[in-house]
Amino acid sequence: MRWVRYAHGGAEGFGTLEGEAIQPYQGDLFGGAVPADAALALSDVTLLAPVRPARFIGLWNNYRALAEKQGNAIPEGPLFFLKSPGSIIGPGAPIRTPAGYTGKVLYEGELGLVIGKRVSNADEAEAEAAIFGLTCVNDVTALDILTADPSFPQWARAKSPDGFGPVGPCIASGLDWRSLTVRVALNGRVRQDYPCSDMILPPARIVSAISREMTLEPGDLIAVGTALGALPMRPGMEVAVTIEGIGTLANPFDPPAA
Secondary structure, eight states, X not given: OEEEEEEETTEEEEXXXXXXXXXXXXXXXXXXXXXXXXXXXXXXXXXXXXXXXXXXXXXXXXXXXXXXXXXXXXXXXXXXXEEOGGGEEOTTOOBOOOTTOOSOEEOOEEEEEEEOSOBOSOOHHHHHHTEEEEEEEEOOEEHHHHTSSTTSOOHHHHHOSTTOEEXXXXXXXXXXXXXXXXXXXXTTEEEEEEXXXXXXXXXXXXXXXXXXXXXXXXXXXXXOOOOTTOOBOOTTOEEEEEETTTEEEEEEBOOOOO
């Protein structure tokens, strides 16, 4: 199933995407959701980010090809940072930079894990059962902020400006992450194309390890890291993250005038 959130007629809702239509649901997305009302045409709604997490976690150095190219050691556990949930935007919304920032802005296409139930100090089987579904993430980074102070890399600040967390277009359940490929295109030109099977730490191990340090709640989001091909964007470009079975998350890079 592919779950979406949408705006229609001045209200927000959620439902399942079925071809070019959305079947609205009511209740709790992560427990007890039931069909409600007639289907809506996809063309009549605005898709929103499919999840509103309390915690938005991102991994660094979790793909073998990139680790090898950069000469990074293979991590034994997840190396992670926090992005502000306020950075999240949905499909089609513009990526904009903070006022006065004129440095490099990187796209990073990633697979996202959406947590479906409360999980704490879990083993890998429990962690895997807590993953509700998968989504596309663009982990946007203000590179010059990240490296501005040589004594303190500013991960949260560089990755948390408003609009630096595109997510969507849906949460897909029932997919095998090992068979998925992440493709990122800039203005239609593919710049990232890598298999999720190259992941160093698999999803269940990631969730299990993080759950030992912080309790994860339904709706929390974990971006599992990126691979080769993450590059700066130029104003006016459209960046599109595509994962088969989930769809395409496309957003224009439209920074404010300096």
